[in-house]
Amino acid sequence: MLLSSRSLDSNFIKSCNIYNKTISMKKCKYCDQWLEVNSYNFVTSKTSKDGFENKCKSCKKEYDKQRLIFNKEVIYATVS
Numbered sequence: 001m002l003l004s005s006r007s008l009d010s011n012f013i014k015s016c017n018i019y020n021k022t023i024s025m026k027k028c029k030y031c032d033q034w035l036e037v038n039s040y041n042f043v044t045s046k047t048s049k050d051g052f053e054n055k056c057k058s059c060k061k062e063y064d065k066q067r068l069i070f071n072k073e074v075i076y077a078t079v080s
C-alpha cells in the first residue's frame with residue numbers, strides 16, 4: 001500500500017510511506033519489480049552507491065543458473 005512516494009536518485013530508487021514508516025524502495029532492472037532495499041531482496045555490492053545492486057535476489061539466482069548452463073554448454077562444446 002503506497003500512500004506517497006517521491007523520486008530520490010534515479011528511476012530506480014524511491015522512498016515510500018507505508019503504515020507511517022518510511023522505507024527505501026528499489027527497482028530491479030531485470031524484472032521491473034519494486035522491492036524494499038535490504039539484503040534479503042537485493043544483492044549487496046561494494047561498488048554501488050547505496051550498497052546494493054540493481055538486481056534482486058531471485059534475478060541473481062536466475063542469472064547464476066543461466067550462466068551455469070551456458071558454461072556447461074561451452075565445456076561440452078569444447079570437449080566434443
Ligand SMILES: [Zn+2]
Nearest residue numbers: 028031056059
Ligand atoms: Zn529482479
